[in-house]
Structures are given as structure tokens and as C-alpha cells.
Amino acid sequence: MMIEVLAFDGDDTLWHNERVFSLTHDWFRAMVAPYGGPSTGDELDERLYATEMGNLALFGYGVKAFTLSMIETAIEVSAGRIPAVEIQRIIDAGKEMLAHPVDLLEGVESTLDALAGRYRMMVITKGDLFDQESKLARSGLAERFWRVAIVAEKDPSTYRRVLDAHGIDPAGFVMVGNSVPSDILPVLEVGGRAVHVPHELTWAHEAGDAVDSPRVWNLEHLTDLPALLERL
Amino acid sequence: MMIEVLAFDGDDTLWHNERVFSLTHDWFRAMVAPYGGPSTGDELDERLYATEMGNLALFGYGVKAFTLSMIETAIEVSAGRIPAVEIQRIIDAGKEMLAHPVDLLEGVESTLDALAGRYRMMVITKGDLFDQESKLARSGLAERFWRVAIVAEKDPSTYRRVLDAHGIDPAGFVMVGNSVPSDILPVLEVGGRAVHVPHELTWAHEAGDAVDSPRVWNLEHLTDLPALLERL
Numbered sequence: 001m002m003i004e005v006l007a008f009d010g011d012d013t014l015w016h017n018e019r020v021f022s023l024t025h026d027w028f029r030a031m032v033a034p035y036g037g038p039s040t041g042d043e044l045d046e047r048l049y050a051t052e053m054g055n056l057a058l059f060g061y062g063v064k065a066f067t068l069s070m071i072e073t074a075i076e077v078s079a080g081r082i083p084a085v086e087i088q089r090i091i092d093a094g095k096e097m098l099a100h101p102v103d104l105l106e107g108v109e110s111t112l113d114a115l116a117g118r119y120r121m122m123v124i125t126k127g128d129l130f131d132q133e134s135k136l137a138r139s140g141l142a143e144r145f146w147r148v149a150i151v152a153e154k155d156p157s158t159y160r161r162v163l164d165a166h167g168i169d170p171a172g173f174v175m176v177g178n179s180v181p182s183d184i185l186p187v188l189e190v191g192g193r194a195v196h197v198p199h200e201l202t203w204a205h206e207a208g209d210a211v212d213s214p215r216v217w218n219l220e221h222l223t224d225l226p227a228l229l230e231r232l
Numbered sequence: 233m234m235i236e237v238l239a240f241d242g243d244d245t246l247w248h249n250e251r252v253f254s255l256t257h258d259w260f261r262a263m264v265a266p267y268g269g270p271s272t273g274d275e276l277d278e279r280l281y282a283t284e285m286g287n288l289a290l291f292g293y294g295v296k297a298f299t300l301s302m303i304e305t306a307i308e309v310s311a312g313r314i315p316a317v318e319i320q321r322i323i324d325a326g327k328e329m330l331a332h333p334v335d336l337l338e339g340v341e342s343t344l345d346a347l348a349g350r351y352r353m354m355v356i357t358k359g360d361l362f363d364q365e366s367k368l369a370r371s372g373l374a375e376r377f378w379r380v381a382i383v384a385e386k387d388p389s390t391y392r393r394v395l396d397a398h399g400i401d402p403a404g405f406v407m408v409g410n411s412v413p414s415d416i417l418p419v420l421e422v423g424g425r426a427v428h429v430p431h432e433l434t435w436a437h438e439a440g441d442a443v444d445s446p447r448v449w450n451l452e453h454l455t456d457l458p459a460l461l462e463r464l
Contacts, residue, residue, distance in 0.1 A: 058330045060362025064296040071303070072323055075316045084307045084314050091304055098290045129361040130292025130384040147397060152362040165379060166397070 001171040003119055003193075003229065005146075009177030010125030010132060013222070015139055016103045018201035021066070024093055028070055031086060037077025048073045049204060060152050062128030067094030098131055102138045105199075107223035112144050114226040122147040124162060124175065126154050126182065154182035156189040163190065176225065180208025188215055197222050233403040235351055235425075235461065237378075241409030242357030242364060245454070247371055248335045250433035253298070256325050260302055263318060269309025280305045281436060292384050294360030299326030330363055334370045337431075339455035344376050346458040354379040356394060356407065358386050358414065386414035388421040395422065408457065412440025420447055429454050 011017035028048070029041040038044045051069045059065035070090050074082045115121060123145050125132050132150045136142050149162045163170055170191035177183025178199040185208070187194045193215045210218055217228055243249035260280070261273040270276045283301045291297035302322050306314045347353060355377050357364050364382045368374050381394045395402055402423035409415025410431040417440070419426045425447040442450055449460055 055327075058327050059296060060360065064291060064300060067300060068296060068323055068326070071319065075320050078316070080316045080320075082316050084310070084312045084316070084319065087303065087316065087319055088307050088312075091300055094300070095287075095290055128292065129382065133384045150361065152365050 001169075003174050003232065004172035005122060005166075005168045005174070006115065006119040006229075007122045007124045007173065007175045009175070009179065009183045010123055010135065011127065012105075012178045012199040012201070013176060013183070013197060014105060014108050014123070014141060015135060016105065018199065018203055019103070020097050020100050021203065022201055024066075024070075024097055027093060028074075028090070031089065032074050032077060032082070035074070035078035035082050035086070037079075044073070044077065047077055051076070053205070061126055063094055063097045063131055064128055066097075067091060070094070098134075102135050104139060104141075105222060107221065108141070111223050111225055112141065115229070116144065119229075120146040122149065122166070124149045124151065124154070124159075126151050154179075154186055156186045159186050159190045159192070163192075174229075176222070178202065179206035180211060182206055184208075184211050184216055188213060193217075195219055195225065195228065197225075233401075235406050235464065236404035237354060237398075237400050237406070238347065238351040238461075239354045239356045239405065239407045241407070241411065241415045242355055242367065243359065244337075244410045244431035244433070245408060245415070245429060246337060246340050246355070246373060247367060248337065250431065250435055251335070252329050252332050253435065254433055256298075256302075256329055259325060260306075260322070263321065264306050264309060264314070267306070267310035267314050267318070269311075276305075276309065279309055283308070285437070292360075293358055295326055295329045295363055296360055298329075299323060302326070330366075334367050336371060336373075337454060339453065340373070343455050343457055344373065347461070348376065351461075352378040354381065354398070356381045356383065356386070356391075358383050386411075386418055388418045391418050391422045391424070395424075406461075408454070410434065411438035412443060414438060416440075416443050416448055420445060425449075427451055427457065427460065429457075 008014055029044055032044060038047060048069060051073045055065060055069050059068060067090060071087055074090060129150050136148060147166055151158050163173060173192040174195060175183050175187040175192060176195045176197060178197055184194040184196050195217045197219045219225060219228060240246055261276055264276060270279060280301060283305045287297060287301050291300060299322060303319055306322060361382050368380060379398055383390050395405060405424040406427060407415050407419040407424060408427045408429060410429055416426040416428050427449045429451045451457060451460060
């Protein structure tokens with residue numbers, strides 16, 4: 001079937017995101033080190049990731065959840081020795097992440113320009129509602145999209161709900177994103193097609209093996225998308 | 233014009249919310265007291281509110297934002313003397329809020345039953361995306377609604393966007409909620425009608441004087457809504 005709606009993930013598909021988390025991870029390792037805890041950065045990352053996963057069902061995704069999990073991890077690995085002034089620095093680091101300029105991936109604007117008018121284009125992104133809206137606004141891309149859906153989780157039932165709410169036939173729907181578990185697998189399950197554009201940095205929770213399916217295409221760069229769509 | 237779509241606010245319109253914030257405020261006052269700072273609870277509340285307002289543009293609404301603001305306030309009023317173990321208790325208090333059972337306001341279910349089939353009903357609520365979705369699911373009310381919109385801010389541009397996305401004519405749209413600045417004024421501005429049902433507890437940021445307009449009705453209880461709508 002003809003492609004009618006082309007949906008893009010936001011974080012690490014349209015704009016960089018893990019980069020900022022990665023810088024904050026580095027800062028967090030250095031900050032926590034003097035207060036004891038894991039002897040290696042990798043072990044600290046594992047503790048932080050375990051805290052994040054333990055908090056996921058209550059906190060969901062996004063910078064505020066990450067900031068609260070950093071605070072909990074700092075308290076835990078320091079056995080409560082971390083002083084309040086350092087906890088304030090963690091909150092300030094979270095604020096810096098939220099205020100960080102939105103860096104578009106290379107060629108995003110020209111790619112969207114090349115596709116404009118040929119498909120109804122939307123953004124389907126997950127995370128903090130406030131933060132995602134703010135990033136989309138600051139990206140300068142908002143007016144290029146027909147619709148924007150910010151969701152709490154990217155599972156098949158969410159995609160079904162979004163497609164239904166916007167009157168989209170899954171057979172004419174293509175999702176473009178960097179995350180196999182969030183952008184590819186659930187879209188296949190609801191009957192859509194997907195284009196996987198891996199990002200150089202991927203959070204452990206969003207990692208996954210390349211999918212082998214006649215309804216999935218893999219691209220190295222988003223800029224290859226118009227040529228791919230012409231061939232379909 | 234005929235009423236076609238009836239939209240309900242969530243927090244303190246369908247289910248209690250400020251109650252849980254209020255209990256946490258009380259707990260927070262008692263917890264912070266031994267570490268110095270304001271001599272009265274009212275003064276501490278003012279400091280916390282000022283922190284929340286200062287963080288609003290970055291954090292938005294919801295429990296995670298409130299939890300981060302409680303931590304900042306505790307650090308600030310204690311001049312950094314608050315120990316990490318108490319900060320962990322603040323995070324735990326935030327988690328308790330998120331896990332708190334959803335208490336419906338009296339008569340919500342029978343009121344929605346009485347309106348079912350006569351209007352397309354939706355929820356338009358703001359706050360943490362993850363938390364609001366979870367509350368709606370736990371409320372047992374989700375299946376009664378045609379659509380759900382969780383938004384970062386309830387201003388005229390948000391209402392315009394939501395109405396447009398769902399193909400709703402403002403002239404046939406009625407919003408029902410407890411907050412004058414969020415549920416009443418912006419809806420009037422986009423050409424809709426509104427029913428104000430005040431809640432016994434209202435956060436300072438959501439307070440406002442009763443609105444005098446031929447397109448606004450004031451009700452004491454949500455259960456009076458079906459009778460009001462019959463008269464319109």
C-alpha cells in the first residue's frame with residue numbers, strides 16, 4: 001500500500017539526546033567518586049541503570065526521572081555520605097540537560113524539506129511531556145509536522161491508540177527511528193512498516209539487534225530516507 | 233449550538249489530587265523543621281511554592297517536578313544541613329504520591345453513566361504524562377472516554393491544538409473542571425463553553441475568581457452536571 005503517513009521519533013532521530021545524557025554520566029562519575037562506592041565508572045553506570053529500571057514503572061522516561069535516579073544512586077553508593085550541596089549540583093545538572101540547546105542531526109532539515117508535501121508527516125516521541133514539547137519548539141521543526149504525539153511508552157497498544165486517534169491506516173504508516181524496541185518492533189506488530197536509522201549512541205534500554213523483516217529497512221543516515229521511499 | 237463534546241479535567245475534577253499533595257506538604261513541614269529554616273509552616277510553604285514557580289518553565293507540572301522542588305527547598309532552607317537520608321525520604325514520599333490509590337470524587341461514575349451516549353466525552357488533563365496515564369488506567373474510567381489528551385500546559389494554544397487534532401468545533405465544546413485559569417478562561421478564549429466545579433482544595437497556582445460569562449456555569453458538585461446540560 002502507498003505510504004500516507006511518515007512518523008519520526010524525536011530523540012536521536014531528529015535531534016541528539018544521548019550525547020547530553022552521556023556527558024552527564026561522565027560528570028556524575030567524577031562527582032560521586034570522592035564519596036566512595038563503586039571503584040569503576042562502569043559499575044556506577046550499572047548501579048544507576050538498575051535504579052532507573054527500578055523506578056521506570058513509577059517515574060517513566062525523561063530527564064526528571066533520570067535526575068531523581070541519579071540522586072538515589074548517589075545516596076546509595078555513598079551510603080548516605082553525599083552532602084546536600086552535591087545533591088543540589090545533581091539537580092542543577094538535570095536543569096542544564098533540560099535547558100540544553102537542541103542539536104539537530106545532520107541533514108534533518110533538508111531531508112524533511114525533500115519529503116514535504118509528499119507524505120503527512122508526524123512526530124511520535126516519548127519522555128517528559130514538557131521537555132519534549134519544549135525540544136520540538138526549540139528545534140524549529142514543529143511547523144513541518146502535521147501532528148505530534150508525545151507518549152509515555154512506545155508499545156503496540158500506544159501505537160494502536162495513536163493511529164486510531166489520528167485516523168491512520170497502519171498499512172499506510174511508516175515509522176522512522178533509532179530504537180529497535182521502541183520504533184521498529186511495536187510498529188511491525190500493529191501492521192505498519194519501519195525504517196531503522198541507528199544512532200552512534202544508544203541507551204541500553206533502547207538497544208536491540210537489527211530486525212530482519214520485509215517491512216523493515218535499515219539506513220545509515222536519515223538523509224538516505226527520500227531515496228529509499230522513492231524505491232518502495 | 234448543540235453540545236457535541238464534553239471534556240473533563242482529571243485532577244480534582246474526576247479524582248482527588250490536592251489531598252495527596254496536601255498530606256505530603258504536612259509531612260514535609262514536619263520533616264524539615266529540625267534542620268532549621270522558616271519558623272512557620274506557612275513560610276515554608278511559600279518558599280516551596282517559590283521554588284516550584286522558579287522551576288516551572290523547565291520542569292512543568294506533576295509529582296516528579298514537585299519532588300525535585302521539595303529537595304531543592306529542603307537544601308535551601310536548611311542551608312545545606314539536610315542529610316542525604318532525609319533526601320531519600322523526600323524521593324520516597326514522591327514515589328508514594330505516584331503509587332497512591334486513585335480516589336474518585338463522589339458520584340463521578342454515576343454522573344458519567346448518566347451522560348454516556350449523549351455526548352462524546354473526553355479527558356483533558358495536565359501533568360506528568362506517565363503519572364496521568366497511570367491514574368486514568370487505575371481510575372477504572374478510561375473506557376468511558378472517547379479520547380484522552382494529556383497536555384503540558386492548559387493555555388488557549390493548547391486547547392486550539394487539541395480541538396483541531398480531534399476535529400472538534402469549539403462552538404460544540406464544553407470543558408468541565410475545577411481550575412479557573414486552566415479549565416475555564418482559556419476555553420472561553422478559544423470559543424468554547426465551560427462548567428466550573430470548584431474543589432475544596434486548590435493549589436495557589438490554579439486558584440482564580442469565579443468567572444461571570446454567559447458561556448460559563450458554576451456547579452457545586454459534578455453530580456449536578458446532567459441536570460445543567462438538560463437545561464442548556
